[in-house]
Amino acid sequence: MDSLLDIRNLSLVFDTFDGTYHAIDDVSLSLKPGEALGLVGETGCGKSVLTRAAFGLVPSPPARITQGSVKLDGMELLGLTDRALRQVRGRQVAMIFQDPMTYLNPVFKVGTQLVDAIRAQHGGAIDRKAAREIALDMLEKVHLPNPLRQFNSYPHELSGGMRQRILIAMALAARPKLLIADEPTTALDVTIQAQILDLMAELVDDMNLSMIMISHDLGVVAQVCSRVAVMYAGKIVEDAPIREIFETPVHPYTKGLLGALPHPFRPADDLESIPGNLPDLLDPPPGCRFAGRCTFRRPECDAPIPLAEIAPRHSVACVLRPGAVTPAVAATKDLNHA
């Protein structure tokens, strides 16, 4: 089956006062229709930037895409005008974000914002009354207790969970093909978090959505997604079905993330942390970016290691993967072939 979203060799840098910051480095990622992918990694690894850059939401300058391509349903998105991108955003791709407290405009009623968004999603082709009908319908779909009342409220009059439901309603009103959920539950408390995750799983099913869910929490991702891509310092280090990530992780960073998950039958002081910090992306190491924190580090780690498949649908970028060869060895092989 063809991919819905196909990101190929995407690199993005930020031009800062201190130099060039390599935020995304040669990332490839594809998503099939109906697939729910979790994009996991620690804060600052580039998960949000990757998904926002793909749809032209990272201000440039300071950001600059240096190479790659992003195709949605076969259409190249990079290089599109802002006007054309607006047609894509909202209508085909919807986004919801981390902190529902700050993603609604404080000085406009929820209803006004919903109606404006819905009209924009339809390219202005529907009037306010029709948009209002859709908005109220969506508010019901996300199980808000009293849609009409929430429609006429200002954001500060609503709770965090309600606001996130409103943002989800706003995002899905256009019946998009792809939903990007950027840490949608991080700012919510645990019971609300569970409700929102249930709601999202329900809507993904109902509306036949594809979804990329960004999170730093593998546990959250496991509730909704069938596949996980693990990102580290601007690169994807492992990409596999959710079961395989939990059962047979290969990359030491993935293992580290799993070790950091709390478990009901394990005392909290047994939680493992990964020592060290992200490498300096103003001057990233040429090889594996995790090498500086890795307990399995060896000399080959200082050479670039591409993401490669080790099993169907399971790719890893690590010298530890079964059958991995270092580029130096690969180069001699190529020579022999010639």
Add this chain to the structure above:
Amino acid sequence: MLKLIAKRMGLMVVMLLGLAVITFTIANVAPGDPARLAAGPDANQAMVEQIRVERGFDRPLPVRFVLYVDQLLHGDFGSSVYTGRPVARDIAQFLPATVELVLFSISIAIVLGVPLGVIAAVRQNKPIDHAIRLLSVSGVALPMFWLGLMLQWYLALDLGLFPLGGRLGIFTDVPEPITGMISIDALLRGQFAVAGEALWHMVLPATALSFPALAAIIRVNRAEMLEVLGRDYVTNARAQGIGPWRIIAVYSLKNAILPTLAMIGLRFGWMLGGTVLVEGVFDFPGLGLYAAKAAVSSDFEPIMAVTLTLGAAFMLINLVIDLLYAVLDPRVRNQI
């Protein structure tokens, strides 16, 4: 809302009383003998003493203050020692001219300042932003009276584009007063040519007077817009596909205008008190010029009256600004 207004009005009375105490004290400890001024240069010592007793200048300060407040409460601003005219009549004559000039000036500053601030923010660090910054820096740096003199020199004297000063040409009849503001009175009476002429006379003084306020409004609005444009709800609006014009002019500006509004209120007050230089340069018969003349001649009653009038105007403006805040921001609205 009504409760807030009532509360603020009550507070205003207290604040005005405080203002009266301060001004009263300063005006009375400042050098200058009001009795001698009132008596005139040819009066002998006996006449001066007689006036001193007649007018109560010989009584202790606190007593005189209480008497003065009592007089105010009866709606009497007293009269000028110098001209003998009732101060209330002077203020009624001069205040509308100043209010007219200030309203015109603040309108210029708002109408130009808000959009320029927005443009500078949207085109941050582009040539247009630098050009606007040059304008706003010069607005802060150039003294108002100097700018007024230069405008008068080049545009009025050399090029003859604008009148040198005054409120109307000397051959034009002033319309029958309604508000005392000539342009508005003329409009109300359908004398459009006269209204145009009055506005024409205000262009140069208003430009000079509005320049510092324009600079301040541009700077605040630019900074606020920059901040708001980086907020999450703007990202979300963009992610929904809402057009840039609506995002900037509606979604962002309504948030950014709130702090700008506070600045506008402050500048409005400043302008009321700061008209004296501009009125002097353009021979514009307003309250500033009147107050300056009174101050120079230690004319006590006009000084007090002008200070209290301007103080009350300043407080009223700030009340209006606070109410506008509530209109624009639902979070403020819920608190009052």
